[in-house]
Amino acid sequence: MPQVIEEIPHPTREQLELSAVLHALSEPVRLEMVARLAACELDDEPTCGSFDVAVTKSTCTHHFKVLREAGVIRQHRRGTARLNTLRRDDLEARFPGLLDAVLRSAGV
Amino acid sequence: MPQVIEEIPHPTREQLELSAVLHALSEPVRLEMVARLAACELDDEPTCGSFDVAVTKSTCTHHFKVLREAGVIRQHRRGTARLNTLRRDDLEARFPGLLDAVLRSAGV
DNA sequence: GCACTCGTACGATGGTTGTCGTACAAGCGA
DNA sequence: TCGCTTGTACGACAACCATCGTACGAGTGC
Numbered sequence: 199m200p201q202v203i204e205e206i207p208h209p210t211r212e213q214l215e216l217s218a219v220l221h222a223l224s225e226p227v228r229l230e231m232v233a234r235l236a237a238c239e240l241d242d243e244p245t246c247g248s249f250d251v252a253v254t255k256s257t258c259t260h261h262f263k264v265l266r267e268a269g270v271i272r273q274h275r276r277g278t279a280r281l282n283t284l285r286r287d288d289l290e291a292r293f294p295g296l297l298d299a300v301l302r303s304a305g306v
Numbered sequence: 307m308p309q310v311i312e313e314i315p316h317p318t319r320e321q322l323e324l325s326a327v328l329h330a331l332s333e334p335v336r337l338e339m340v341a342r343l344a345a346c347e348l349d350d351e352p353t354c355g356s357f358d359v360a361v362t363k364s365t366c367t368h369h370f371k372v373l374r375e376a377g378v379i380r381q382h383r384r385g386t387a388r389l390n391t392l393r394r395d396d397l398e399a400r401f402p403g404l405l406d407a408v409l410r411s412a413g414v
Numbered sequence: 415g416c417a418c419t420c421g422t423a424c425g426a427t428g429g430t431t432g433t434c435g436t437a438c439a440a441g442c443g444a
Numbered sequence: 445t446c447g448c449t450t451g452t453a454c455g456a457c458a459a460c461c462a463t464c465g466t467a468c469g470a471g472t473g474c
Contacts, residue, residue: 216411217334224328225432245450257433259452264431278441278450293411295403303324303401333462353420365463367422372461386420386471416474423468431460438453444446 206273211288214269222268227251228261233304235284245279314381319396322377330376336369341412343392353387
């Protein structure tokens with residue numbers, strides 16, 4: 199286990215729960231966030247502010263928190279920005295094919 | 307379009323919404339119902355009462371209603387009993403691979 | 415007809431959640 | 445240092461939801 203400096207708590211791969219993941223993805227705003235994250239997840243990690251969803255900042259924070267605590271995304275800080283990445287590998291390991299099926303169904 | 311006598315309202319295949327389906331499946335009790343439905347879905351259609359989940363009758367009715375309105379299951383009456391089937395084909399058509407991924411992840 | 419079973423309907427209730435506004439902490443840049 | 449940007453924290457609020465109990469309707473069997 200590499201010792202990762204992580205100020206923000208995340209569930210481990212083993213702690214991922216299907217119900218929590220499905221619940222996190224069942225919210226249209228969050229689903230859109232995940233879809234965008236998946237779309238531009240080549241090399242850059244979008245910050246929270248780079249999503250122009252139709253909600254305020256605090257609501258955005260709330261949704262990112264739900265996604266993070268469900269284990270769907272990983273967040274880490276760089277300066278004042280908070281960078282977000284999809285936890286593709288962990289999700290694929292625990293729930294094979296699920297994320298892809300959801301993203302495909304979401305019309306990404 | 308065959309004219310089906312159906313007293314209970316169901317969404318059409320085109321009306322299925324990803325968010326509603328994910329929300330319906332994100333509840334542990336409902337997920338277990340769906341898993342059992344998938345397991346014994348060979349020829350028999352289980353009635354509502356044949357699920358011995360840890361909730362009362364009325365809660366059970368509520369969960370079946372949520373699943374039905376999300377389009378996950380189809381219900382029809384035979385006498386006083388209500389028979390339940392998984393809408394595999396419709397789900398597969400709209401959200402390919404999703405149901406299988408969920409069921410596999412649920413440990414069925 | 416009469417009980418019994420199956421499932422629904424309705425109301426109540428306590429908990430969860432999505433939304434927002436405001437205030438605040440932490441960096442960055444001039 | 446002094447704003448400006450980024451995002452969080454907290455409180456508030458309305459809406460939703462899972463749960464239950466009770467009452468009821470519709471069939472089935474005696």
